[in-house]
Amino acid sequence: MRSKLLLVGRLVTRDIRRRPAQAALLLLAIAAASATLTMSLVVHGVTSNPYAQTSAATRGPDIIAQLGGGPTFNNGSGTHSGTPPGGPASALTSGPHGPGPAATSKQVAAQASALIHARGVTAHSGPFLVAGALLRVRNLAVGVQLQGRGQAPAAVDQPKLTAGSWVRPGGVVLERSFASALGVGVGDRITLNGKPYTVAGTAVTAASTPYPNLCFTGGCQGALPPYNGIIEGHGNGLGWVTQPDARVLAAADGAPPSYVLNLKLADPASANAFATAYDHAHQGIGSASLMSWQTVAAGDALLVIDEQQVLSVGAWLLGLLAVASVAVLVGGRMAQRTRQVGLLKAVGATPALVSAVLLAENLALAVAAAAAGLVAGTLAAPLITSPGAGLIGTAGGPSLTLPVAAEVAGLALAVALVATLVPAIRAARTSTIGALADAARSPHRGTGLIRISARLPVPLLLGLRLVARRPRRAVLGAASVAVTVMGIVAVLAFHYMGDQQRFGNAAGLGDPVISRDEQMLLVITIALVALAALNAIFTAWATVLDARHATALTRALGASPRQVSAGLAAAQVVPALPGVIIGIPLGIGLFLAANGDPMASAPPAGWIAVAALGTLVVVAGLTTIPARLGVRKSPSEALGQEA
Amino acid sequence: MNDTGSTSMVRARALRKEYGKEASLIRAVDDVDLDVARGETLAVMGPSGCGKSTLLHLLGGLDRASAGEIWLAGQRIDQMSERGLAALRRDSVGFVFQAFHLMDELTATENVELPLLLAGRSARVARRRATDLLEQVGLADRSRHLPSQLSGGQRQRVAIARALANEPLVVLADEPTGNLDSEATLEVLRLLDSLHQAGQTVVIVTHDSRIAATADRLISMRDGTFVDDTRLTGGTTGSLSALAGLEG
Numbered sequence A: 001m002r003s004k005l006l007l008v009g010r011l012v013t014r015d016i017r018r019r020p021a022q023a024a025l026l027l028l029a030i031a032a033a034s035a036t037l038t039m040s041l042v043v044h045g046v047t048s049n050p051y052a053q054t055s056a057a058t059r060g061p062d063i064i065a066q067l068g069g070g071p072t073f074n075n076g077s078g079t080h081s082g083t084p085p086g087g088p089a090s091a092l093t094s095g096p097h098g099p100g101p102a103a104t105s106k107q108v109a110a111q112a113s114a115l116i117h118a119r120g121v122t123a124h125s126g127p128f129l130v131a132g133a134l135l136r137v138r139n140l141a142v143g144v145q146l147q148g149r150g151q152a153p154a155a156v157d158q159p160k161l162t163a164g165s166w167v168r169p170g171g172v173v174l175e176r177s178f179a180s181a182l183g184v185g186v187g188d189r190i191t192l193n194g195k196p197y198t199v200a201g202t203a204v205t206a207a208s209t210p211y212p213n214l215c216f217t218g219g220c221q222g223a224l225p226p227y228n229g230i231i232e233g234h235g236n237g238l239g240w241v242t243q244p245d246a247r248v249l250a251a252a253d254g255a256p257p258s259y260v261l262n263l264k265l266a267d268p269a270s271a272n273a274f275a276t277a278y279d280h281a282h283q284g285i286g287s288a289s290l291m292s293w294q295t296v297a298a299g300d301a302l303l304v305i306d307e308q309q310v311l312s313v314g315a316w317l318l319g320l321l322a323v324a325s326v327a328v329l330v331g332g333r334m335a336q337r338t339r340q341v342g343l344l345k346a347v348g349a350t351p352a353l354v355s356a357v358l359l360a361e362n363l364a365l366a367v368a369a370a371a372a373g374l375v376a377g378t379l380a381a382p383l384i385t386s387p388g389a390g391l392i393g394t395a396g397g398p399s400l401t402l403p404v405a406a407e408v409a410g411l412a413l414a415v416a417l418v419a420t421l422v423p424a425i426r427a428a429r430t431s432t433i434g435a436l437a438d439a440a441r442s443p444h445r446g447t448g449l450i451r452i453s454a455r456l457p458v459p460l461l462l463g464l465r466l467v468a469r470r471p472r473r474a475v476l477g478a479a480s481v482a483v484t485v486m487g488i489v490a491v492l493a494f495h496y497m498g499d500q501q502r503f504g505n506a507a508g509l510g511d512p513v514i515s516r517d518e519q520m521l522l523v524i525t526i527a528l529v530a531l532a533a534l535n536a537i538f539t540a541w542a543t544v545l546d547a548r549h550a551t552a553l554t555r556a557l558g559a560s561p562r563q564v565s566a567g568l569a570a571a572q573v574v575p576a577l578p579g580v581i582i583g584i585p586l587g588i589g590l591f592l593a594a595n596g597d598p599m600a601s602a603p604p605a606g607w608i609a610v611a612a613l614g615t616l617v618v619v620a621g622l623t624t625i626p627a628r629l630g631v632r633k634s635p636s637e638a639l640g641q642e643a
Numbered sequence B: 001m002n003d004t005g006s007t008s009m010v011r012a013r014a015l016r017k018e019y020g021k022e023a024s025l026i027r028a029v030d031d032v033d034l035d036v037a038r039g040e041t042l043a044v045m046g047p048s049g050c051g052k053s054t055l056l057h058l059l060g061g062l063d064r065a066s067a068g069e070i071w072l073a074g075q076r077i078d079q080m081s082e083r084g085l086a087a088l089r090r091d092s093v094g095f096v097f098q099a100f101h102l103m104d105e106l107t108a109t110e111n112v113e114l115p116l117l118l119a120g121r122s123a124r125v126a127r128r129r130a131t132d133l134l135e136q137v138g139l140a141d142r143s144r145h146l147p148s149q150l151s152g153g154q155r156q157r158v159a160i161a162r163a164l165a166n167e168p169l170v171v172l173a174d175e176p177t178g179n180l181d182s183e184a185t186l187e188v189l190r191l192l193d194s195l196h197q198a199g200q201t202v203v204i205v206t207h208d209s210r211i212a213a214t215a216d217r218l219i220s221m222r223d224g225t226f227v228d229d230t231r232l233t234g235g236t237t238g239s240l241s242a243l244a245g246l247e248g
Helices: A002-018 A020-042 A048-058 A105-116 A176-182 A243-253 A268-281 A293-300 A302-336 A338-346 A351-384 A402-429 A432-436 A447-453 A458-469 A471-500 A512-546 A548-556 A561-595 A605-630 A635-642 B052-059 B082-091 B108-118 B123-136 B152-163 B182-197
Strands: A063-068 A121-137 A140-149 A160-164 A171-175 A189-192 A195-204 A237-242 A258-265 A289-292 B008-019 B026-037 B041-045 B067-072 B093-096 B170-174 B201-206 B217-222 B225-231
Touching (some): A002 A020, A048 A293, A063 A105, A063 A268, A063 A293, A121 A243, A171 A176, A176 A237, A237 A243, A258 A268, A302 A351, A302 A402, A338 A351, A338 A402, A458 A471, A471 A512, A471 A605, A512 A548, A512 A605, A561 A605, B052 B201, B108 B152
Parallel strands (some): B093 B170
Antiparallel strands (some): A121 A140, B008 B067
16 A cells, blocks of 8 residues: 555656646646635634724724614614705605604704613713715715714713814814715815805714615615716715714705614614614604614624625636646546556556556645645735725734635645536546557547538538547637636626616715625636636647547648648637527526616626627637647658657 | 749659757758649658658648758748748648548548538538548448448548648648558558559659559668669559559
């Protein structure tokens, strides 16, 4: 047993040394999939850090209560009501208790007092008046909820300034991610309900989920009907003004005043239970609406959760593509190792040992690729777990755990095993004499394709017959293109959705969550395209090597080098065509599944057509290089080598 | 460039093919002059490695000469582009190889059709011509067989049918019986003889003196040069049945 292991080890290392480029490509393909999966797995739970840091820096509340009329939120029920900024109430959706009669100021005061003195409450700030306003800057118009604040720091929820200074008369402080989406900074001029204001500062808070998820569930999602000719998108922004400014803005709004009360609990972990108990006890119209800090923290995590979903899908796509890459590479290598198989069998190696030798090399490379992917993924994860502009602090180091390592190694080994098992068993079963003679594996005879090709121009005739010779390779090529097109179409769909959801015109307000999703998907698609490009080149080169005799003979019979190289390129483009056709609906399906919105619209047909044609052109271009190299030798030389 | 005055089907002047450089320079074909008349069957003999296959490849445009001139039917071919050479091989030359070189995945008919399709003939015309040729070589009943289902002699007969598909000016046969037993050799020789009788220009490279004896002319090669050029009577007037050892 030990001697056999030594033999296998020796053969594996020698073979890797002899063909380092092929080994490196195999490593790269599996490592890309492993790294993506690693990133997807290690970002779990890393968002709790920034929320905790932000909460500590802002004296974050455990309970946020909204009192009175106007914009209200609901504790996790997914509904929201609000007054449209400067407009009719019909422009926003209804909340659990709205749009019924608002609470009177006496009732609000009583509610606030009851909450402040409730059991378990240790500190509070507010109630602060909340005014809804229409913020205009450049050609953008977006709703904003503005809290009236004093100059003295609040005992609970004192937003942490990240730039500029605190509120002053005529000076507004904007939540940082909202300011970032608007593209405004300290000193910029805006209007609130038509009145000019200056951006005095930007700040972060742990009392609300950052833009665009301020109304983080249900009601604020989705585009609203045009209001005063302005198309509003989902989500309002958050800001702070002085109390007199808030009063002026609220009075102009015309809606019943609403207030925010922030509470600290003796046991922060009981915040959810506190809010639920209050809801059960106060079902009446005009009751306060409570939200726990856990709900805010969950909303904060949306950014990274979305990324994690995108990465998870990307890891699967890259994994599939890696299988195709490895299968093509392994197929090519097996053809080159036929003689070695014959020699091993001639000196007494059993088919099982031969299979073990052939499998061991790729499994060893898969283990190395998994290790490389784990390291790369762990190092790259912090880059994508940036908490966004709405929070401060860092996400902290994502931790690499044993289950994560096992899952990634499992993926890498599965990729290598799936791609290698069949060729290894087939090679082991080859007759010893045949393998010693290094006889090429007999080509497949695709009767239908051969018959059809007789009616086609010479390059297509040759291309189709090359496809018919190795149908498995053609299927792998088609699968590779399908996966790539699927990724490209999904990115286009996300991009299109991003464009659709911007406020106003093309220079409108972006959605940080969608932008991050798009960025992640773009990175994954670049990786997919790079792997697919390598795949196309491998496949073309494997076809060139495998068809040396056939192409040399075809040239001896009168085909020109251009016809032969065009035929070799056609042999890659022909399977790419069904790949593209299959990839388009798969990409749209992936987008709809990842987006979770069945009503989301697919990108325009023109975009998809350009992507599909572009893919075919790129495949043709990439395969032209190996195809041209393949006809460099004279037919005499090539036939002589094969004879 | 055309040489319409010449009666030669194949003509070569100062033909040379070199491999390697300086000390390792090998002249596979060394300053050879050759004329093959229309309808003539020329046999080229010599030991292994003497350059006879290389000569055949040069004459058929399968390889490029290092120096010298080659003319086929009055047309100079040594300066042709790759595309021009491809057209020449397709339309004017028919090759028969020792190793048959049939496409494993194609049936006998499909193998014969291949040069016709490459020449742009319609699928129907190609099929009809291939069927006729296979009938001529006695393989009508094997037309749907794959090469692996045919004997060596049958494979070579398919290869000969393929070589004749586009009615070439010259058939170049490289050891056509080198891989065959006596019976199969006789089958192939009969076919070559019928070509000869039909006035087809044929150049055969062979080791076998019995095959050479069927030719009009025999050239002996050694170290890339011609050492003997003999006109034979057996080729034009003799009969294959006279070949000792080939018929029972």
